[in-house]
Amino acid sequence: MSDSTTQEAPATEQGSERRLNMIEAINDALDTMLTRDPDVIIMGEDVGYFGGVFRCTAGLQEKHGKTRVFDTPISECGIIGVAVGMGAYGLRPVPEIQFADYIYPGLDQLISEAARLRYRSAAEYIAPLTVRSPFGGGIFGGQTHSQSPEAIFAHVSGLKTVIPSTPYDAKGLLIAAIEDNDPVIFFEPKRIYNGPFDGYYDKPVQPWKKHRDSVVPEEYYRIPLGKARTVTEGEQLTVLAYGTMVHVVEEVCRQKGVEAHILDLRTLVPLDIEAIEQSVERTGRCLIVHEATRTAGFGAELSALVTERCFYHLEAPVERVTGFDTPYPHSLEWAYFPGPVRIGEAIDKILKD
Amino acid sequence: MAEGPQGHNKPALSLHVPEPKFRPGDAVDFSHLRITQPGEQARPDEACHANETAILCHDLIRVLGDDDMPHGPWDPKLDPETLREMLGHFALVRAFDERMFRGQRQGKTSFYMKCTGEEATSVAAAMALASDDMVFPSYRQQGVLIARGYPLIEMINQIYSNKGDKLKGRQLPIMYSSREHSFFSISGNLATQTPQAVGWAMASAIKGDSRIAATWVGEGSTAEGDFHSACTFATVYNAPVILNVINNQWAISSFSGFAGAERTTFAARALGYGLAGMRVDGNDPLAVYATQKWAADRARANAGPTLIEYFTYRAEGHSTSDDPSGYRSATEREEWPLGDPVMRLKKHLIALGEWDEERQEQLDKDCMEKVKATTKEAEKNGILGHGLHHPFRTMFEDVFEDLPWHLQEQAAQATHERKIKFPEKPPFE
Numbered sequence: 001m002s003d004s005t006t007q008e009a010p011a012t013e014q015g016s017e018r019r020l021n022m023i024e025a026i027n028d029a030l031d032t033m034l035t036r037d038p039d040v041i042i043m044g045e046d047v048g049y050f051g052g053v054f055r056c057t058a059g060l061q062e063k064h065g066k067t068r069v070f071d072t073p074i075s076e077c078g079i080i081g082v083a084v085g086m087g088a089y090g091l092r093p094v095p096e097i098q099f100a101d102y103i104y105p106g107l108d109q110l111i112s113e114a115a116r117l118r119y120r121s122a123a124e125y126i127a128p129l130t131v132r133s134p135f136g137g138g139i140f141g142g143q144t145h146s147q148s149p150e151a152i153f154a155h156v157s158g159l160k161t162v163i164p165s166t167p168y169d170a171k172g173l174l175i176a177a178i179e180d181n182d183p184v185i186f187f188e189p190k191r192i193y194n195g196p197f198d199g200y201y202d203k204p205v206q207p208w209k210k211h212r213d214s215v216v217p218e219e220y221y222r223i224p225l226g227k228a229r230t231v232t233e234g235e236q237l238t239v240l241a242y243g244t245m246v247h248v249v250e251e252v253c254r255q256k257g258v259e260a261h262i263l264d265l266r267t268l269v270p271l272d273i274e275a276i277e278q279s280v281e282r283t284g285r286c287l288i289v290h291e292a293t294r295t296a297g298f299g300a301e302l303s304a305l306v307t308e309r310c311f312y313h314l315e316a317p318v319e320r321v322t323g324f325d326t327p328y329p330h331s332l333e334w335a336y337f338p339g340p341v342r343i344g345e346a347i348d349k350i351l352k353d
Numbered sequence: 354m355a356e357g358p359q360g361h362n363k364p365a366l367s368l369h370v371p372e373p374k375f376r377p378g379d380a381v382d383f384s385h386l387r388i389t390q391p392g393e394q395a396r397p398d399e400a401c402h403a404n405e406t407a408i409l410c411h412d413l414i415r416v417l418g419d420d421d422m423p424h425g426p427w428d429p430k431l432d433p434e435t436l437r438e439m440l441g442h443f444a445l446v447r448a449f450d451e452r453m454f455r456g457q458r459q460g461k462t463s464f465y466m467k468c469t470g471e472e473a474t475s476v477a478a479a480m481a482l483a484s485d486d487m488v489f490p491s492y493r494q495q496g497v498l499i500a501r502g503y504p505l506i507e508m509i510n511q512i513y514s515n516k517g518d519k520l521k522g523r524q525l526p527i528m529y530s531s532r533e534h535s536f537f538s539i540s541g542n543l544a545t546q547t548p549q550a551v552g553w554a555m556a557s558a559i560k561g562d563s564r565i566a567a568t569w570v571g572e573g574s575t576a577e578g579d580f581h582s583a584c585t586f587a588t589v590y591n592a593p594v595i596l597n598v599i600n601n602q603w604a605i606s607s608f609s610g611f612a613g614a615e616r617t618t619f620a621a622r623a624l625g626y627g628l629a630g631m632r633v634d635g636n637d638p639l640a641v642y643a644t645q646k647w648a649a650d651r652a653r654a655n656a657g658p659t660l661i662e663y664f665t666y667r668a669e670g671h672s673t674s675d676d677p678s679g680y681r682s683a684t685e686r687e688e689w690p691l692g693d694p695v696m697r698l699k700k701h702l703i704a705l706g707e708w709d710e711e712r713q714e715q716l717d718k719d720c721m722e723k724v725k726a727t728t729k730e731a732e733k734n735g736i737l738g739h740g741l742h743h744p745f746r747t748m749f750e751d752v753f754e755d756l757p758w759h760l761q762e763q764a765a766q767a768t769h770e771r772k773i774k775f776p777e778k779p780p781f782e
Contacts, residue, residue, distance in 0.1 A: 041556075041559065067558075067559045068559075072586070072589075073582075073585045073586060073589055075582040075585060075586070077548065077578050077579055077582045078548050078551075078579075078582030078583065078585060078586045081545065081547070081548025081549055081551075081552065081579055081582060081583070082548050082549070082551055082552030082555060082582075082586050083552060084548075084549045084552060085489070085548065085549035085550060085551060085552025085553035085554075085555070085556065085566075086552045086553065086555065086556040086559075087552075088537065088549065088552075088553055089487075089552075089553045089556035089557060089560075090556070091556045091559070091560075093552075105578065108542060108545060108579070109545060109548070109579070112540065112542045112545065113540060113542070113545050113549070117538060118751045118752070118753075118754070119523060119751045119752055120520065120523055120524050120528070120530070120538055120540075121520065121530040121532075121538035122519060122520045122521045122523070122530075122751060123750075123751050124519075124530050124531070124532040124538065125530065125532060125537065125538050126754075157752050158752050158753065160753070180754075181754045182753050182754055226757065269757075270753075270757040270758070270759075271758075271759070273758055273759075274758075
């Protein structure tokens with residue numbers, strides 16, 4: 001069953017609702033875990049005194065001390081390799097890679113070491129690390145600050161890949177990731193750090209403050225990994241999305257008057273196949289939307305799964321809307337970004353017959 | 354189109370491609386190696402500033418002289434009982450290597466790696482550490498496990514990937530793991546364990562623990578980025594860690610020049626990072642013990658990490674898949690000027706009047722028989738490819754803590770295939 005509990009703001013007493021943006025929600029999750037578990041360690045470039053270039057760790061060093069929250073050398077291989085050793089000791093490191101585009105020097109430590117440590121040692125050693133990293137485009141970051149490499153990680157046996165799309169989810173999913181005994185990649189869609197994004201880059205961004213999912217309880221809560229979230233109920237088609245694209249798709253459907261069943265996948269591995277199957281079997285149509293490049297992207301896996309498992313329910317071919325197979329072009333970012341036109345045309349095509 | 358190299362009158366540049374001094378068929382002459390006199394190297398205080406070790410990064414710390422007696426301030430002054438214990442570990446490692454090498458040739462396993470000539474860099478180093486100090490070994494540190502008393506049968510079960518293999522037949526032979534013996538799971542990817550050792554040491558310091566970490570890496574693998582990341586993290590956080598570089602001269606067929614040995618020593622890498630560093634005769638068991646102990650005491654006293662280059666020689670091939678006669682002179686092994694660590698320790702004990710050839714013969718025989726008997730015992734659990742492996746269902750375990758739906762489905766598919774292929778066998782065996 002998909003978890004649809006976040007459709008409405010959680011019930012709280014009038015006036016006591018605490019609304020946060022995603023950065024604040026992540027900070028809150030980290031603070032919560034640093035307080036609850038003395039083995040949680042935060043490390044990464046600029047995460048200490050300064051509190052991170054996106055301010056996700058602001059104030060945490062001051063509150064929890066320099067040996068719990070500290071800066072690291074500029075060495076992704078070192079950050080992740082050291083975190084593997086810390087995990088083997090018994091800590092729960094939460095390393096930050098400043099941008100997902102920089103994660104590649106640390107890939108061997110993630111793919112060959114962290115992901116396989118439990119398997120190769122027959123569970124004698126585990127690497128319970130949560131690698132946080134801002135990813136995705138839409139902030140004029142150019143080709144070295146905009147990539148969406150989630151498919152690389154989803155392809156690796158032994159890694160879990162998590163991507164929140166709201167402040168409420170960001171806190172609950174990050175807490176679940178830190179408590180998980182498997183290595184987790186936690187990609188933070190930086191385009192929606194400060195507010196949901198409707199895909200219209202020439203319009204002012206709405207802050208999270210008025211959004212239903214910006215209500216973030218102060219207390220500890222966790223959202224289980226592997227459970228998708230129903231964003232909107234609808235019978236015309238199923239849309240599978242995650243991160244920034246959840247909001248773009250929702251806005252496009254609203255403007256077009258399309259009643260879509262939008263599923264925010266939340267985690268790519270483990271994937272909520274049950275929620276996907278139930279939805280596609282009902283709607284008979286499926287659109288997959290992600291920012292990452294198209295070829296061998298995670299959309300290809302989703303498309304194959306839907307086709308394999310729901311073929312006799314399908315009324316139209318499964319469509320993918322993705323970024324193009326080029327590096328992210330700085331000045332032409334909005335031509336690259338999967339925006340309302342690309343998504344709208346795909347919806348029209350799926351609904352044509 | 355770009356101009357060719359002749360299109361200008363500037364001096365032509367040329368590329369240097371390193372070449373080892375001796376190739377197959379060449380006569381070997383190691384007189385270019387500067388072999389220092391035992392006992393001449395200063396022994397700074399363990400808590401000294403890293404700079405004070407600079408001279409030791411280019412020298413060669415040696416203790417045992419040609420007279421088979423210890424010399425100078427690095428003499429660890431080990432009692433005869435400890436020396437005999439060390440010799441016992443040496444003999445056992447050597448007997449084990451011989452038997453397992455033969456086992457590979459007999460088709461009982463796919464792969465083996467001997468450590469012949471390098472025994473001191475593992476055994477003597479391990480004996481200088483506390484038994485619960487965490488080690489992050491590379492693939493030629495079987496001596497650490499043997500010195501720590503890890504049961505031989507567990508090692509053989511792992512090599513045979515049989516049903517007794519604690520690692521469920523998933524790892525390449527010799528890629529041991531023993532949490533109980535503070536021995537980290539070995540990776541085939543080179544140098545990855547170096548930042549992990551630093552991370553473990555940092556964690557130990559964060560928690561106010563008293564245990565330190567040590568790691569071993571080959572001189573060839575110091576070219577990996579991981580090694581340099583590890584050195585940076587170790588020095589930045591003053592991690593209680595020892596970074597051992599085993600310079601055995603050869604990385605499969607590439608000589609140490611391809612890791613930069615023509616320009617400086619591997620110990621001298623320490624200087625650029627502000628680590629304490631030292632270059633040590635790796636075939637001198639007393640020097641290995643003394644320097645490892647120095648570094649351990651230094652780490653334990655929060656005085657900082659140490660990088661040690663153990664200068665040794667890989668007497669055998671890289672692995673059972675390697676033929677060193679194809680790339681190096683056959684006489685290198687005999688001409689190696691630092692001798693053999695086992696012989697040197699044996700001669701030292703004899704010179705002390707604490708050992709003799711008869712006892713050595715008996716020790717070698719006892720070790721051989723112990724390994725032989727244990728091998729026979731392990732073979733009851735199966736050898737590679739003969740069906741006595743871990744239950745079939747274990748293949749899908751431990752990828753994640755829990756089995757997600759896609760692995761459940763794949764496990765069901767594998768079971769289905771199994772039933773068709775072996776209808777007479779239960780599906781999970």
